[in-house]
Amino acid sequence: AAGVIQSPRHLIKEKRETATLKCYPIPRHDTVYWYQQGPGQDPQFLISFYEKMQSDKGSIPDRFSAQQFSDYHSELNMSSLELGDSALYFCASSQGQVGETQYFGPGTRLLVL
Amino acid sequence: AQSVAQPEDQVNVAEGNPLTVKCTYSVSGNPYLFWYVQYPNRGLQFLLKYITGDNLVKGSYGFEAEFNKSQTSFHLKKPSALVSDSALYFCAVRDPYNFNKFYFGSGTKLNVKP
Numbered sequence: 398a399a400g401v402i403q404s405p406r407h408l409i410k411e412k413r414e415t416a417t418l419k420c421y422p423i424p425r426h427d428t429v430y431w432y433q434q435g436p437g438q439d440p441q442f443l444i445s446f447y448e449k450m451q452s453d454k455g456s457i458p459d460r461f462s463a464q465q466f467s468d469y470h471s472e473l474n475m476s477s478l479e480l481g482d483s484a485l486y487f488c489a490s491s492q493g494q495v496g497e498t499q500y501f502g503p504g505t506r507l508l509v510l
Numbered sequence: 511a512q513s514v515a516q517p518e519d520q521v522n523v524a525e526g527n528p529l530t531v532k533c534t535y536s537v538s539g540n541p542y543l544f545w546y547v548q549y550p551n552r553g554l555q556f557l558l559k560y561i562t563g564d565n566l567v568k569g570s571y572g573f574e575a576e577f578n579k580s581q582t583s584f585h586l587k588k589p590s591a592l593v594s595d596s597a598l599y600f601c602a603v604r605d606p607y608n609f610n611k612f613y614f615g616s617g618t619k620l621n622v623k624p
Contacts, residue, residue: 401553403553430612438616439600439614439615439616439617440554440600440612440614441614442611442612442613445611453608453611455611487553487554489554498544498556498559499544499556499612500556501546501553501554501555501556502553503552503553504552504553
């Protein structure tokens with residue numbers, strides 16, 4: 398079965414640079430979620446989109462923005478990168494919202510030097 | 511606020527023995543509870559969920575979890591552990607008032623020794 402696709406899988410950036418992470422949800426899934434997982438930490442919710450509209454916002458820094466496109470893929474844009482942004486970034490998707498399971502992608506590992 | 515707690519950072523069990531990974535929750539309203547497993551450098555994989563119905567939920571790879579409302583627990587269990595079960599396990603709760611939000615526990619590292 399098709400899974401959530403994330404690209405790139407690994408990314409190395411320097412401080413103050415920008416990065417764009419992409420997420421392609423499972424076909425027919427209309428909801429996308431972004432999470433940040435620091436080393437040894439549990440995933441922290443950043444932001445979510447339902448039917449191309451932002452549905453909720455978590456602990457996402459102002460330097461980050463995201464959107465969901467007409468084909469339901471989503472992009473997380475990160476600017477003025479800081480060392481502390483180094484983490485594993487997960488995208489998850491679900492069909493609808495109520496009680497539905499989130500299926501996670503493999504993650505993008507971002508290293509900021 | 512909604513939250514889950516995983517009281518054990520690590521659980522060690524011998525292959526073939528039963529395993530339990532503990533999770534307790536704090537939710538206002540009916541809880542939607544999930545277990546995920548994470549292998550090294552991999553994404554979170556869904557194991558099972560409790561929304562409503564039978565308190566014993568069966569999931570992938572022979573795992574099951576028991577929802578206990580009086581103890582506010584949702585422990586993950588498996589009758590016979592495999593070495594390949596060694597991974598990081600996360601309990602999660604979905605906010606019943608905001609379905610976009612998942613709250614994850616801190617994770618429990620399961621070590622299954624041959």
